[in-house]
Amino acid sequence: MNELYSNHINLNAVTNSEFTYERVKAIADWLLARVDTRPRIAIVCGSGLGGLAEKVQNSMVFAYEQIPDFPRSTVVGHKGNLVIGLLDNVPVVCMQGRFHSYEGYSNALCTMPMKVFKLMGVETVILTCAAGGLNLSFDVGDIMVIKDHVAPLLWTLQNPLVGLNDDRFGPRFPAANKIYNKKLREEFKKIAKDKNIDLREGVYSSFGGPCYETVTELRALLQMGVDAVGMSTANEALVASYCGMKVFAIALVTNKAVIDYDSDNHPFHEEVIETANRRAQVLQELVTEFVKKISF
Numbered sequence: 001m002n003e004l005y006s007n008h009i010n011l012n013a014v015t016n017s018e019f020t021y022e023r024v025k026a027i028a029d030w031l032l033a034r035v036d037t038r039p040r041i042a043i044v045c046g047s048g049l050g051g052l053a054e055k056v057q058n059s060m061v062f063a064y065e066q067i068p069d070f071p072r073s074t075v076v077g078h079k080g081n082l083v084i085g086l087l088d089n090v091p092v093v094c095m096q097g098r099f100h101s102y103e104g105y106s107n108a109l110c111t112m113p114m115k116v117f118k119l120m121g122v123e124t125v126i127l128t129c130a131a132g133g134l135n136l137s138f139d140v141g142d143i144m145v146i147k148d149h150v151a152p153l154l155w156t157l158q159n160p161l162v163g164l165n166d167d168r169f170g171p172r173f174p175a176a177n178k179i180y181n182k183k184l185r186e187e188f189k190k191i192a193k194d195k196n197i198d199l200r201e202g203v204y205s206s207f208g209g210p211c212y213e214t215v216t217e218l219r220a221l222l223q224m225g226v227d228a229v230g231m232s233t234a235n236e237a238l239v240a241s242y243c244g245m246k247v248f249a250i251a252l253v254t255n256k257a258v259i260d261y262d263s264d265n266h267p268f269h270e271e272v273i274e275t276a277n278r279r280a281q282v283l284q285e286l287v288t289e290f291v292k293k294i295s296f
């Protein structure tokens with residue numbers, strides 16, 4: 001098991017080509033052989049947001065290290081479990097923790113679970129993440145529906161789709177202008193409105209991390225129209241959409257991006273986790289309701 005990890009010295013060099021259709025199918029089949037549930041919705045829990053997975057009932061919990069060829073979670077706030085079961089009676093597969101390139105994983109490896117979901121029969125992927133709020137009108141604790149992304153890593157050979165393409169997953173040259181499904185965004189906004197929960201909508205940008213951004217980087221992003229910044233999600237959204245799944249993503253604004261050169265403030269992960277814990281319940285409520293709505 002996990003031959004890849006023992007043979008590879010540099011997991012940051014694992015490309016798309018390493019995860020052949022057959023290899024990904026073997027992971028999907030391994031999981032499907034162990035559960036009765038057939039999820040059509042996958043949920044990725046971001047930093048501090050893994051509590052949602054605990055709401056899943058009749059669940060089978062697989063630690064990532066149990067699953068053949070799966071990477072391991074190394075970040076605080078990412079438990080590292082794949083949870084399969086029922087969220088308010090809707091069959092789901094839930095990543096309680098995701099993979100980031102700053103953990104030393106290539107983007108191909110970080111996003112490999114999206115392909116597993118595809119081969120498990122998943123049709124819709126819901127991504128959640130923690131992010132720094134850049135839009136000047138955003139407050140800590142705001143929930144932002146992601147409508148587009150700017151992801152400089154994906155402009156490079158760290159694009160997760162680099163390598164031999166297998167058309168059974170998706171096309172060689174996928175479009176990226178409609179990754180975040182409009183109907184799903186509208187549906188989610190309706191749910192929030194009915195519950196009197198304020199929402200934001202905007203553009204997410206992801207960097208490789210693990211450092212947070214410099215003031216000048218943030219100012220440049222602001223000029224580009226970016227509203228929130230993180231270190232994940234865009235890569236997963238791209239691959240999920242490439243595989244033909246519908247994508248919906250939300251960012252929780254866990255801290256304010258510092259765009260003043262002389263400010264004494266700075267972002268730190270404990271604050272990110274603390275805000276996520278504080279807002280987890282609202283987020284869980286919205287996502288659960290959303291899952292119910294879109295399951296029909």
Ligand SMILES: O=P(O)(O)O[C@H]1O[C@H](CO)[C@@H](O)[C@H]1O
Nearest residue numbers: 046047129130231232269272
């Ligand atoms: O995107 P998620 O995993 O939610 O977490 C965000 O928060 C962490 C930094 O505090 C980074 O991992 C960043 O990507």
Ligand SMILES: Nc1nc2[nH]cnc2c(=O)[nH]1
Nearest residue numbers: 130131132229230231267
């Ligand atoms: N890159 C980045 N990731 C984050 N995750 C949570 N907050 C932030 C932030 O301010 N910047």
